[in-house]
Amino acid sequence: MSDKPFLRMDNIHKSFGEIIVSAGVTLEIEEGEIHSLLGENGAGKSVLMSILCGILKPNSGQIIYRGKPLNIGSPREAIQQKIGMVHQHFMLVPNLTVAENYVLGQGSPLRLIRNMNEVHARIRDMSERYGLDVQPDAVVEDLSVGEQQRVEILKVLFHGCDLLILDEPTAVLTPQETDRLLDLMRGLVNDGKTVIFISHKLDEVMRASDRISVMRDCRVVHTTQVSDTSPRELARLMVGRDVLMELPHSPCEPGDTVLSVEGLSCRNELGLPALRDINLQVRKGEIVGIAGVSGNGQTELALALSGLLPVDAGRIELAGRDITGLSPTEINALSFAHVPEDRHKMGILMPMSLAENAILERYDQPPFMARGLLQRQKIAAHTRDLIARFRVKTRDENEPISNLSGGNQQKLVVARELARNPDFLLVSQLTRGIDIGAIEFILQEMLKQREAGRGILLISTELEELFAICDRILVISHGEILGEVPPDRDRLEEVGLLMAGKKADQKDMAAVGH
Amino acid sequence: MTQVEQGGRGDAASRPYFRMGRILTGTATAIALPAAAVAIALLCGAVLLTLNGFNGTDVINVMLLGVFQDMRSVSEILLKATPLILIGTGLCVAFRCKMWNIGAEGQLYAGAVAATLVGVSFEGLSPWLYVPAVMIAGALGGAFWGGIAGYLKVRFHASEIVTTIMLNYIALITTSYLVTGPMKDAGAAYPQSARLLRESWLPALFTGMRVHIGIVIALVLALALYVFLYRSSAGYAMRVVGINPHAARYAGIKPGRNMISAMCISGGMAGLAGAIEIAGITHRLYQTISPGYGFEAIAVALLAGNNPLGAIASGGLFAVLRSGAELMQINSQVPQVLVLVIQGIVILSVVAFAAFRWRPGRKS
Amino acid sequence: MQDLLTLGFLAALLGAAWRLATPLIFAAIGEVFSERAGILNIGLEGTMLMGAFCGFAATFATGHIGLGLMAGIAAGMIFGLIFAFFTITVKANQIVVGAAINLLGLGLTSFLFRTYYVSTGRGVEIAAPVRIPWLSDLPFFGQAVFRQNPIVYSTVIVTILATILLYRSSFGLTLRAVGDHPKAVDVAGRSVAAYRYGAVLLGTGLAGLGGAFLTLGHSNQFVEGITSGRGFIALAVVIFARWSPVGAFFVSLLFGLFYALQLQLQAQPMGNVPYQVFQALPYLMTIIAVVVVGGKTVAPRSLGVPYNER
Secondary structure, three states: OOOOOOEEEEEEEEEEOOEEEEEEEEEEEOOOOEEEEEEOOOOOHHHHHHHHOOOOOOOEEEEEEOOEEOOOOOHHHHHHOOEEEEOOOOOOOOOOEHHHHHHOOOOOOOOEOOOHHHHHHHHHHHHHHHOOOOOOOOEHHHOOHHHHHHHHHHHHHHOOOOEEEEEOHHHHOOHHHHHHHHHHHHHHHHOOOEEEEEEOOHHHHHHHOOEEEEEEOOEEEEEEEHHHOOHHHHHHHHHOHHHOOOOOOOOOOOOOEEEEEEEEEEEOOOOOEEEEEEEEEEEOOOEEEEEOOOOOOHHHHHHHHOOOOOOOEEEEEEOOEEOOOOOHHHHHOOOEEEEOOOHHHHHOOOOOEHHHHOOHHHOOOOOOEEOOEEOHHHHHHHHHHHHHHOOOOOOOOOOEHHHOOHHHHHHHHHHHHHOOOOOEEEEEOOOOOOOHHHHHHHHHHHHHHHHOOOEEEEEEOOHHHHHHHOOEEEEEEOOEEEEEEOOOHHHHHHHHHHHOOOOOOOHHHHHHHO | OOOHHHOHHHHHHHOOOOOHHHHHHHHHHHHHHHHHHHHHHHHHHHHHHHHOOOOHHHHHHHHHHHHHOOHHHHHHHHHHHHHHHHHHHHHHHHHHOOOOOOOHHHHHHHHHHHHHHHHOOOOOOOHHHHHHHHHHHHHHHHHHHHHHHHHHHHHHOOOHHHHHHHHHHHHHHHHHHHHHOOOEOOOOOOOEEOOOOHHHOOOEOOOOOOOEOHHHHHHHHHHHHHHHHHHEHHHHHHHHHHHOHHHHHHOOOOHHHHHHHHHHHHHHHHHHHHHHHHHHHHOOOEOOOOOOHHHHHHHHHHHOOOOHHHHHHHHHHHHHHHHHHHHHHHHHOOOOOHHHHHHHHHHHHHHHHHHHHHHHHHOO | OHHHHOHHHHHHHHHHHHHHHHHHHHHHHHHHHHHHOOOOOOOHHHHHHHHHHHHHHHHHHHOOHHHHHHHHHHHHHHHHHHHHHHHHHOOOOHHHHHHHHHHHHHHHHHHHHHHHHOOOOOOOOOOOOEEOOOHHHOOOHHHHHOEEOHHHHHHHHHHHHHHHHHHHEHHHHHHHHHHHOHHHHHHOOOOHHHHHHHHHHHHHHHHHHHHHHHHHHHOOOOOOOOOOOHHHHHHHHHHHOOOOHHHHHHHHHHHHHHHHHHHHHHHOOEOOEOHHHHHHHHHHHHHHHHHHHHOOOOOOOOOOOOOOOO
16 A cells, blocks of 8 residues: 555544543545445444544544645534535435535625526536436425435535545435445546445445445454455454353243234334334243344334334234234233333433332332322332342432443343333343443343243344344344344354345355355 | 433432432532522622612612511511412423423413402302312413413424413403403402402411411412422323433323323412412402512522422522512612512523533533 | 595504514514524513613613614623523523523613613604605505604515525525534534524614614603513514514514504404404414414424534
């Protein structure tokens, strides 16, 4: 490689409080290449690119661009240096037209906008040149997600950017649209531009890139020419098998079916299809894992099972009883417990005490309520019991839960849900954002529940955790279950490939398998 | 939406599960910050007075101390504290459920109208029945007026801020229509209703003084609302909805129903305040029975950190300020409206404290 | 009864409506800017009072109406600065701060008025009506509608300027974006806070002007609480007008018409329709408007939400 790279990000550190999101990343990009950043969710790809665009300011590190240090932490600087990013969550103002979005923030604020016709003409011109169908006078909020993405990409080109960063652009595209996008990227590079392509999808990365950098745990772990690597190696690098923990447990002896889902389909909050024909069963005394890259329908699956999202089609049975379409209140009254994926959004109430959090779903049931009043002694005793059993580190049950670490908060949520003695336990992203010690403890607790004969559905993006405790692993991608894999460490890459959307019948799988 | 109002101080003060040791520290912060806010506001008031040629410190002294000179003036303070505590504690419930009820003034009038209708109509009723009937009518009138805004919010997503403000005006205009038209006392020259039947009047607490049992009702209900919010399961559900509607749905709590209930409760308290003003003091419905209690109570609730027990204290404090302001007008010819400036500065100081205290914990 | 329907009566009504709408037009157009940037200013009422009082005081002292108007604008902007500091920099709740501003405005103006002016009992000379060539000579309407003082005429100019600024300038474009998707503006390299400050100052300046009109172009005296809820009505006008300056002009005119009708009915009762019906109509219509608009996303998407910088 050349001595003077086109772009060099050097030892970039960034943390929010105690949470590290970029742990000394060093990345080199050459002019005129398509460079992919590959990694699982939370590996630090978007953070790194936001730093490059000046949206986030790193704690330390420097960026050299075209031989000169970049003024870090200023979006204006990035714009002036012709660095443009297509964000995963579009930066388009919904109530403005496409053309207005393009001229937003440009020029002196007090200047009148007179040459809109020229802008329109230029947009039409560029739209034709790059084969991106964009109507300059369309109002953004009337456009579909796919159309908005075209608008975003053309916006970056309209601003004359030489370095384009595309953050998970294919997440919202159909396979055909993805093909067109990859062609467009190649065309841009042939035009003399440089593209950084962020993705977690192996096949796209293999097809599109010149070079690939794999990120894991907020670091770049490997950079390679695409010709020197294979999907198999990339999958291993992405997942990083070296830190897998061993949690010994007895073989599974499943009992009766406790949860049965047949042909479940539903749409997300935006009304877009999120789950397609999901079939799965959980029996007593087994832990079934749902593996997948986040955003592939896991959230909707959990919400649909707990009655928080309407079901379009299919049937959900809990211990033989049809619970399809029941309200959360009705489902809560059954032998069902749910550890939600985002405890801050749903699981806990930050300003409230541990005791108040410990009765969230049972606040109006005996023994916690009698004659309309909360029974404080009983609630306190119950909470102290949970704290002791789960070794929650806290002053006492009256401490606000916001004072606790993430791990201790999660312990309380898990303790609360298990205290309901459910036959079936729905657990989402059990270990997200918590420390290793707490993770092990909570996973051990899950295994104990399994011994006790409960059925557990564990939805997770963390393969380690799934392989550590599950009896079967189902892989979800684009709202469909693509296959089932036993938790055999040798078949980790197979799961990785399924997660990346490769169905089990593809050739590559044969090579990976046995 | 992050609301400053849910920030540190209010919750530390209002958490029900505490032990003796923390009662002290908790109460210390719960008192220290509002006290500091009031001190800042009084200081600003003194500066403003001095700048305009009054003796600032003297006036503030008179204002704070003079009001306790005899039982009569204490009685006047209690009269003013009654509606402020009633409405303020009701607003604590609405604000805890994140319903921005700006319409307590209108709800007060709705209650006053309902109370008057009942109070003039039933001759020969025993006071044991009549007084409660008038109170209940007032509470229902206010609850209905508040419930409208709650329903429109839940059913149509109509901002309760806007609807409650508009309902204020509609209530005031309706009252003005009623006392000049259908409910006008036939013999009177001024717009006013007929006099309430004597059996419906609130009995005085002490002979020779104006203070009546309304203050007792206010204190009892403030305690009751504290118990409701922090000790009852229904109040728990309401607080959960206010903190996080997603968590509420997850827990099987219906946000909409609780939001409407919260509006009815705070409206009912304001309506009751209206009924008490009528049955306790004026004994007639006038166009202007409230000097803005409904707006002032917003500050009362805020200063109390939306805790009903705190609202007893802050309602009392605001009554002292109001009485003091009257006194200073009499003694020093200082316009009593200065009290509004002091109240405004109290609110700004409180939100500034809350914001700066909350900021460090907000990052994660 | 008959004379209600004459052309002359209608013209007089329209003229009065325009005059009564003038403070609303200023305040509502100002609030359009504020809300377009995502800031809901409940404190308009207190801000207008400050404008009314300071405008009156300045003219009282100097005898100059122009200076009074400028003092009104400046007073509004000072209150705007306080509001902006607490809501944008401190990120306090906009409703709470707005409520405090209203108390401050009412308290401060009443205090100062009682301290200095109430005993004088004197007023100021209000802006004189001006004839507009040709228009003022129109039959019926010329006399009634086009014999206003320049402040009333200026509402048309302000509306046009506001429209140009909001829809045709780079500033207005960014402003509209700030209220809808502040992060996009941030990423585009513009300061969200600066634009919000700008919008609030513009809005409160106009509110101050609207207040000053009350004492300098309408009644010649300051009276405690002279705005009598116009600040709140202006908030309603903005919703009704769907956040557009031209809309704000015409909705204000409509509300002005209600004011005029109600005054007319108070003077000359008509049948058995109580004048309070017309008094209440603007408020009732506002409730209907928010119910109809409520669920739909015509309001700026980040209205009322503080923005946390990167």
